[in-house]
Amino acid sequence: MIDLLLQYRTPSPIFAGACVSAALPSQEKGDLLWEYNVGDPITASAYVDEHWQFESDTVPTSERLVCVCSSSGSICLLRINSNMNRDSSQPGIDVQEYARFDLQGDVFSSPVMIGGRIFVGCRDDYLHCVSVEI
Numbered sequence: 001m002i003d004l005l006l007q008y009r010t011p012s013p014i015f016a017g018a019c020v021s022a023a024l025p026s027q028e029k030g031d032l033l034w035e036y037n038v039g040d041p042i043t044a045s046a047y048v049d050e051h052w053q054f055e056s057d058t059v060p061t062s063e064r065l066v067c068v069c070s071s072s073g074s075i076c077l078l079r080i081n082s083n084m085n086r087d088s089s090q091p092g093i094d095v096q097e098y099a100r101f102d103l104q105g106d107v108f109s110s111p112v113m114i115g116g117r118i119f120v121g122c123r124d125d126y127l128h129c130v131s132v133e134i
Helices: none
Strands: 063-069 074-081 094-102 112-114 117-121 127-131
Touching: 074 117
Parallel strands: none
Antiparallel strands: 063 074, 074 094, 112 117, 117 127
C-alpha cells in the first residue's frame, strides 16, 4: 500500500503534470505557496530554470525563471523571488511576469530552457526557439 503524503484541492481541474524543482521552496506540507493567472488554460508542465540566477550587488537573491505555456500559444516567463523574509519564518515569495511571447498556434507541450533560450513545440507544426536576454 502507498501512503498519501499530501493532498490539495484546487478550484478547477489540472491538465498539466507537476513541476518539481530544488530551486523553489519546500512543499512538504502541500500548502499553496503562490499562484499566477496566465489568462488561458495551462495544458503542459511548467519549467524551472535550475541554473539561471539573477545577480544582485546589494542583496543575495534566490530568484529563478519559470516558463509556463498556455494552450492558446502564449509563452509566459515568470521571475520568482523566494527569499526568506527576515521578520518572519515564512518565505517571502514574489512572482512577476518577466516576459510574454505569443506563438501562432496552440501549445500543449512543456517548454525546456537551455542557456537563455526557450524551446517549445507548437500546433503550427514548428519547434520554436525564443532567446531570453536578462
